[in-house]
Amino acid sequence: MNFGLSTPMVLLLLPLALLPLLRSAQVPQNFPSIEDIETDPVSVAVDWVLRLAGALAITALILGIGGLHGLGRTIEKTGEGAHIVLLIDRSSSMDNTFAGRAPEGGEESKSAAARRLLKDFILRRQHDLVGVAAFSTSPMHVLPMTEHKEAVLAAVDAMDRPGLAFTNVGRGLALALDMQEADTSPAARVVVLVSDGAAVIDRKVQDALRTAFARRPINLYWLFLRTEGTPGISSVPAPGEEDTPQAMPERHLDRFFKSLGISYRAFEAENPEAVGHAIAEISKLERSPITYTERIPHEDLKGRAFAVALVGLLILLAAKLAEVRLVPATEGA
Amino acid sequence: MRERLDDARFWTLLAATALTCLAILLPRVTLTRDVYDLLVIVDITGSMTTRDMSVAGKPASRLDAAKAALERLVADLPCQSRLGLGVFTERRSFLLFNPIDVCADFAPLETAIQNLDWRMAWEGDSMVAKGLYHAVEIAADLKADLVFVTDGHEAPPLPSGGALPEFEGTPGKVLGLVIGAGGTDKVPMPKYDDDGNEIGTYGPMDVPQENHSGPPPPDAHLRPGYHPKWAPFGSDVPQGEEHLSSVKSEHLAAIAARVGLAHADLITSPDLLSAITSNAHPRPVEVAVDIRPLAAALALALLVALYAAPLIARRIPIGI
Numbered sequence: 001m002n003f004g005l006s007t008p009m010v011l012l013l014l015p016l017a018l019l020p021l022l023r024s025a026q027v028p029q030n031f032p033s034i035e036d037i038e039t040d041p042v043s044v045a046v047d048w049v050l051r052l053a054g055a056l057a058i059t060a061l062i063l064g065i066g067g068l069h070g071l072g073r074t075i076e077k078t079g080e081g082a083h084i085v086l087l088i089d090r091s092s093s094m095d096n097t098f099a100g101r102a103p104e105g106g107e108e109s110k111s112a113a114a115r116r117l118l119k120d121f122i123l124r125r126q127h128d129l130v131g132v133a134a135f136s137t138s139p140m141h142v143l144p145m146t147e148h149k150e151a152v153l154a155a156v157d158a159m160d161r162p163g164l165a166f167t168n169v170g171r172g173l174a175l176a177l178d179m180q181e182a183d184t185s186p187a188a189r190v191v192v193l194v195s196d197g198a199a200v201i202d203r204k205v206q207d208a209l210r211t212a213f214a215r216r217p218i219n220l221y222w223l224f225l226r227t228e229g230t231p232g233i234s235s236v237p238a239p240g241e242e243d244t245p246q247a248m249p250e251r252h253l254d255r256f257f258k259s260l261g262i263s264y265r266a267f268e269a270e271n272p273e274a275v276g277h278a279i280a281e282i283s284k285l286e287r288s289p290i291t292y293t294e295r296i297p298h299e300d301l302k303g304r305a306f307a308v309a310l311v312g313l314l315i316l317l318a319a320k321l322a323e324v325r326l327v328p329a330t331e332g333a
Numbered sequence: 334m335r336e337r338l339d340d341a342r343f344w345t346l347l348a349a350t351a352l353t354c355l356a357i358l359l360p361r362v363t364l365t366r367d368v369y370d371l372l373v374i375v376d377i378t379g380s381m382t383t384r385d386m387s388v389a390g391k392p393a394s395r396l397d398a399a400k401a402a403l404e405r406l407v408a409d410l411p412c413q414s415r416l417g418l419g420v421f422t423e424r425r426s427f428l429l430f431n432p433i434d435v436c437a438d439f440a441p442l443e444t445a446i447q448n449l450d451w452r453m454a455w456e457g458d459s460m461v462a463k464g465l466y467h468a469v470e471i472a473a474d475l476k477a478d479l480v481f482v483t484d485g486h487e488a489p490p491l492p493s494g495g496a497l498p499e500f501e502g503t504p505g506k507v508l509g510l511v512i513g514a515g516g517t518d519k520v521p522m523p524k525y526d527d528d529g530n531e532i533g534t535y536g537p538m539d540v541p542q543e544n545h546s547g548p549p550p551p552d553a554h555l556r557p558g559y560h561p562k563w564a565p566f567g568s569d570v571p572q573g574e575e576h577l578s579s580v581k582s583e584h585l586a587a588i589a590a591r592v593g594l595a596h597a598d599l600i601t602s603p604d605l606l607s608a609i610t611s612n613a614h615p616r617p618v619e620v621a622v623d624i625r626p627l628a629a630a631l632a633l634a635l636l637v638a639l640y641a642a643p644l645i646a647r648r649i650p651i652g653i
Contacts, residue, residue: 019640137455155430
């Protein structure tokens with residue numbers, strides 16, 4: 001175990017511990033001459049025990065006052081989980097209900113439903129490392145990969161605030177991949193894209209994404225919060241309709257993801273229950289072994305330091321009680 | 334025994350021993366301490382990339398200076414304080430995450446602050462007053478006080494007369510601070526291309542010098558080429574210094590006063606903590622305080638006195 005002091009400045013007081021080695025706490029007494037007294041080993045030993053007891057008591061008190069503690073450590077453990085980046089769509093259409101209108105009465109907006117279920121997901125996954133990124137018109141780094149559940153929940157909580165205008169999926173994904181890139185552990189990597197629509201991904205960005213996905217395996221989940229009556233991932237263009245990314249962005253985004261050659265699944269959810277099922281499914285799929293760290297909190301050793309000081313003090317006190325006052329012979333006669 | 338009772342050394346030693354026993358046995362006491370719940374909104378518009386600040390003696394952009402000050406604030410805030418983060422561009426503030434504990438969640442909080450970037454901005458406009466009003470709304474909803482960091486550079490400029498937009502909330506419900514980031518001298522702002530590469534600085538023709546969305550100023554008819562219908566602002570190329578930027582302290586003080594916040598400039602008061610603690614709602618929390626070291630310190634003082642007294646008294650005793 002390593003030790004630490006909360007207030008290292010107290011070490012400046014440590015020279016005080018030398019005092020008992022120089023001076024005795026016993027009462028000095030006059031004695032005509034000590035020349036005739038031979039040094040006997042027992043007396044020398046007693047003398048040193050007393051000096052050391054004083055030094056020990058002072059040292060222990062100083063360390064205790066300085067807040068002596070055993071340093072907290074992190075130990076690595078193995079569990080089940082993954083390193084997840086939540087990529088959240090913060091465009092303003094997320095503020096609507098699944099029926100595509102502004103929520104009223106007891107209705108839940110898409111983002112509120114997703115928020116509730118995602119929070120539940122995060123709480124149930126014990127050993128995951130989760131990062132959060134948001135995208136709308138531009139990609140936004142929200143939280144780095146972290147094991148601090150409270151922070152992740154706070155970031156998910158912020159997702160049902162009114163969003164911005166556009167849905168720039170491509171750059172959002174690039175940011176999510178960047179966040180995964182920064183982390184070098186061998187754990188399973190997951191990107192969970194939560195969005196209610198898709199958009200055309202720029203050719204240049206498409207190529208960049210292809211290279212980034214090719215660099216290392218990433219499991220991609222697309223939780224598509226579909227508004228009733230709008231084209232979905234599997235919608236096929238009616239005869240005579242255009243089959244272009246501009247006309248059917250969802251279908252083409254799905255095709256693009258499939259063409260990446262990565263482990264990819266899309267979940268199309270048209271109501272809160274379906275979102276719940278999709279999240280439960282992701283939770284079931286992502287169970288690969290993962291090393292996670294567990295913090296062992298630091299241990300307060302002040303009490304023990306004071307106990308050691310008490311031992312030294314009790315020795316000194318015993319010596320004090322054993323003290324005998326020498327009485328000059330003439331007065332006694 | 335009687336002699337022992339007269340011996341000051343005995344009593345000192347006994348007292349030191351008793352105090353040490355006390356130091357072992359004393360329970361923690363509960364004290365009340367004030368902590369703060371804050372929402373920090375940082376302006377990430379283009380003018381914040383102007384390099385007229387310094388961090389640790391090196392030139393830095395306003396955004397970097399703001400980030401450095403915020404990192405220090407997070408470290409300085411008392412534990413159990415909470416801090417949420419958001420960014421401002423265009424006319425609105427965007428919440429990244431709700432307030433989280435500055436001690437327990439220190440690491441992600443610090444990294445999130447470091448990762449604030451002007452590239453997150455979604456629009457080129459910078460309507461500071463409206464962004465501040467919106468931030469106050471979010472803060473009220475989160476039951477937090479607001480720290481709004483900006484250089485106060487309105488783009489497009491406010492309409493003639495400088496009237497502030499209407500604030501619909503209750504001034505003073507949310508307390509906090511508007512922090513001005515930037516130097517006092519007007520300097521050119523860096524300009525970036527679509528891929529985020531710096532390509533020089535803004536010239537006078539690159540930015541709107543005057544707000545043409547409202548009615549023209551009352552003296553517009555004196556301008557050359559004035560026509561009430563076809564050229565209500567005159568026909569000359571507007572002259573101005575909107576392409577140069579400095580921290581707009583007066584404007585910030587005005588909009589801060591409008592919503593009931595205080596105002597401070599980063600260059601004059603780099604210590605955000607004291608400015609914030611005097612302008613935010615304190616939230617009292619109970620903390621367990623370890624007072625054992627106090628008893629131990631007294632014991633130590635007695636013990637040292639016991640050994641040092643003879644030295645100080647310059648009496649040279651005959652040791653045993």
